[in-house]
Amino acid sequence: MSKSFDMIVIGAGPGGYVCAIRAAQLGLTVAIVEREHLGGICLNWGCIPTKAMLRTSEVFHLMHRAKDFGLAAQGISYDLDAVVKRSRGIAKQLNSGVGHLLKKNKVPVFMGEATVPAKGVVSVKSDNGVQELTATSIVLATGARARELPGLEADGDLVWTYKHALVPKRMPKRLLVIGSGAIGIEFASFYNALGADTTVVEVMDRILPVEDAEISAFAKKQFEAQGMTIREAALVKQLDRGAGSVTAHIEQGGHVTKDTFDTVISAVGIVGNTEGLGLEALGVTVERSHVVTDPQCRTGVEGVFAIGDLAGAPWLAHKASHEGVMVAELVAGGHPHAVSADSIAGCTYCQPQIASVGLTEAQATEQGYDIKVGRFPFIGNGKAIALGEPEGLVKTVFDSKTGALLGAHMVGAEVTELIQGYVIGRQLETTEEDLMQTVFPHPTLSEMMHESVLDAWGRAIHF
Template sequence: MAETSFDMVVVGAGPGGYVAAIRAAQLGLKVAIVEREHMGGICLNWGCIPTKAMLRSSEVFHLMHRAKEFGLKADGVGYDLDAVVARSRAIAKQLNSGVSHLMKKNKVTVVMGEASLPAKGTVAVKTDKGTETLRAPHVVLATGARARELPGLEADGDLVWTYKHALTPKRMPKKLLVIGSGAIGIEFASFYNTLGTETTVVEVMDRILPVEDAEISGFAKKQFEKQGMTIREKAMVKSLERGKGTVTAQIEQGGKTTAETFDTVISAVGIVGNTEKLGLEALGVRVEKTHVVTDAYCRTGVEGLYAIGDLAGAPWLAHKASHEGVMVAELIAGRNDVHPVTPDSIAGCTYCQPQIASVGMTEAQAKEAGHKIKVGRFPFIGNGKAIALGEPEGMIKTVFDAGTGELLGAHMVGAEVTELIQGYVVGRQLETTEEDLMNTVFPHPTLSEMMHESVLDAYGRALHF
């Protein structure tokens, strides 16, 4: 049994864990990181990156079919599913290797194996060579989360898929049911629907993309339906009956239950934190609904033990995990200028077609919080760059406090909005008011001009619509 001492041990090498390790090493700490499967975690290997690679393939495929609109010719357009998947996996592998390189560059000790915490300040790692014991006064848990599975809807990899199966399909679904319309569900629905799969999305809430602003959700729904998707809201899949090559779903909606047959089902009904087998209960760590309870600085209440990223709860976003990792590393290193990550200033992005992005309060949330508000909107059809790109369908919406001019929230749907949203994120971080945004000069011709126009519209000053 090997035993080694460090200043900090990180459990989990996803976007939270590996970034925490790098930042701590930069600050002069002796750091070890434990990973049981893949450097880079779910995001890099099975989530954020490979899904975007596949969605890019479907986007190009879609554009090839529109070649005539751009004065181009593209005959016999098709796709090779195996090649699409191979490209996605190659990109994930490349970035996985990149994380390993960063660990070496920053002199972080990497231990591959499954970790548990037998005592405070101790991490036991089961490796292929036996058990290795790591000791440190500071331990950062970054074990992430996995797909939630509901009774009766469990994945089998054949007819019923999780995100992992959907990323490495052995066949192209002909008729697909997607259960859940959050970011994961909608992205896979968009990918497969674009490649020609007959796609149905079932959402238990009263609208798809339920965390988004209602107006944006409604706009997106119309676009998805124009693309041929079937959207069923306020509906629930009660059971799945698996047959030979088909699965029959009992779908309840409006008090009636109907049976519909599909050849593939993707379950995207949320995630659960990876808290098992760590020994958290014995240490006195509080776990609620599979997630570790922490304070604003990711402290668990057990001295020297922190939890970051998906393990520590919503929002379940890689960039939130990374910033929490940096914050915790700086806290451990003794920096006195550490600020907690504020969830309401973290952007959410969904890479379907059209893209969706948002930050801060929705219009409804702002009203519920007691704000008197001013709301601005600007459509893509009023923007020259959007028309030139052939992307006139979309909208940017901004919500301001009527009294102070504070930017409470921003919500977008349309081409490249996942890139545009960062402008408003910076604005919120700098406590920007409507006057600052109105007086900012946006370059022309760009999609970003719509951000300016949306602000102007909130105050009755829009110029181009």
Template sequence: MSAKSFDLIVIGAGPGGYVAAIRGAQLGLNVAVVEREHVGGICLNWGCIPTKALLRSSEVFHLMHRAKEFGLKAEGVDFDFEAVVTRSRDVAKQLAGGVGHLLKKNKVTVIMGEATLPAKGKVAVKTEKGSEELTAKSIVVATGARARELPGLEADGDLVWTYKHALQPPRMPKKLLVIGSGAIGIEFASFYNTLGADTTVVEVMDRVLPVEDAEISAFAKKQFTKQGMKIMEKAMVKQLDRGKGKVTAHVETGGKVEKLEFDSVISAVGIVGNVEGLGLEELGVKIDRSHVITDEFCRTGVDGLFAIGDIAGAPWLAHKASHEGVMVAELIAGKNKVHPIKPESIAGCTYCHPQVASVGFTEAKAKEKGYEIKVGRFPFIGNGKAIALGEPEGMIKTVFDAKTGELLGAHMVGAEVTELIQGYVVGRQLETTEEDLMETVFPHPTLSEMMHESVLDAYGKALHF
């Protein structure tokens, strides 16, 4: 066994790990990254990216059916399901290859294998060729998370799927049940429903997209229902009876159990951190409900050992992991000004149809925290660009501190809101007040003008509604 020495070893090459490795290398550190499966992690290979590729296909398909509205002719519109899935896999492959190239360009040593932490400052890697031991002053654990499996609802890849199966499905579902209406569940529901699957979504909480502002959830639900989705809230799938080519789901709502039949089920009931088998607890790392406890700088309390991304807890978002990766690399390289993440300043985006995006506190959360608030709203129907695009369904909502004018939260539903949200994210980062936003000139005609109008509305100054 040969001992190889590095300044920094990163375990996991997802959006947290590979970014930490690249930033470390840029700052002059000798870096190795250990990855057991896919460079690029779940996000690039089985998450954010391939799902967006699928959703783009369904969006184009949806628009083709609306051709007449735009004065166009498209007859006999259909899809090739296999080709849709192949495109999604090709997009993922292209980007994963790009990450491999970036690591190489930055002279990061990539070791494919399974890592364990036998002692402080040591990483043992089991590769196809055997095992090797590496040493480093600093180690970053970025092993991510996997789908949570509930007893009795476990995936089998045929009738019951996780997100991985749903990305490479054995068939196009006719009758689909989606368990869980967070971002993952609702994106798959949106994709399959648009392509013609008879889709039912079961959510245990009192509303779909439960982390979003209640008004946005209600608006989105109305749109989903209009598109033919069945939404069951305050409902629970108690058991799944699997038969030949069908599943009978026992769904409990309000104390009553209903038996419903489907040919495919997607389970999207949350995630579990990949904390097992690394030797973390033996080193003295504290783990709570499958997540590593860290301070704001991602330090685990064990000297030289950091944890970033999904394994370090909510919000479970790729961009949060990447930011932590940069922060930790800079900390290790001895940079003075390092900015820890503020969870309430991280935007969440859901790419269903219509899109949903938000940052900061919901109206309810702001009130709960004791703020006196001013709330503004603006509908897509009042925006020239939205009407020209044929996308008049949507709204933008802003929440301000009535005393200071601080933007506490922004919530959107409608076309392209996943791109628009960043305007408010920058505003919050720069500690913008309502006055700054009101005095900003927004270009016309754009969807972004609604962001201006929503702010104006909070203060009784909206012009176009």
């Protein structure tokens, strides 16, 4: 097997393996190096297995509402081991699929720890020894891992990271989730739905702090209605670990209270996997654990690129994949557009779901736009009522002068599927007039997207 390539990709997550496949499609010779799992964190320990578990909790929740749909269900219960087994099986299936795709595209995979000892050189250490590979271009796609704060470190028993939460040894009875970003809220939603007494602590002044404030407030009310305790502008100062329990010291409003839990999930962000690669000696700039790049993922060192979580926010698999395609096309001599972060949708698969793209209302105002804001509630939509999902909101933000869609924000059933309509609208530089003239099918949840646009100009029909 040749050890000299046009491109070597380090990391086989959703950024790395997509980059490698696209490069191969473009005629480049390309290899990929992975130290652990094909598919990376997303496929094995993130996006996919969490969605499998959240689907279980959604069905479980609906089973308890059987009477609402004219159905009867008795003795409703769950088997946590079977829930986890299904989730892990799906991850394994897709892991194998990535291997098949790489083989199909004739991309050799080198399993081992990679370092970049010199420009154009990748050293791979495995159980079989060390191999040296060379390439004109090197793409860093090593991803990120859970951030751990002093005193809040995970131990896999009482204090969990997302990995522990995906393969739980037990069902928590009293659960503390530290952090209310997408990871924290998704696990809070899953375990709460299965019966855990769940408390979420968020250091910022509201949960889901990257979302539009109105959407965050709506979601908070729904979570509290489901029995969650939400503590905002609060900080976990200390965890006292005992025999089978943890006492959390929680500071809020200048006062510290103590509460006891049997399980804690720490979801306080991520740090980039930059260690051990030799980046500093190579001249690659790393700030706050993430590689600094230009809009086309160049690191400033000729022939070295960084994509995905390693290259900073937004930390989303689809952003990583798109960056991978962009870099492959750039290396192959193309002229791809840079990935625009504010046109990438964020999706949170809690119950209710949350999805957004572009500027929030506050951000648009801060940036000096004269805005028009439209809203439409799920209760005004026939399909939502028929589904038994009348709680939700679609919100749109427009530039009143140009009609440009600045942002869209949703909370409610299936909004993670709906948001792509607005993503396409932003990509095509759609105006309010284009959206108003678009005929949305009936009866669908998507009609609310139309009504929200109409509402921004005082033209909503059904509310």
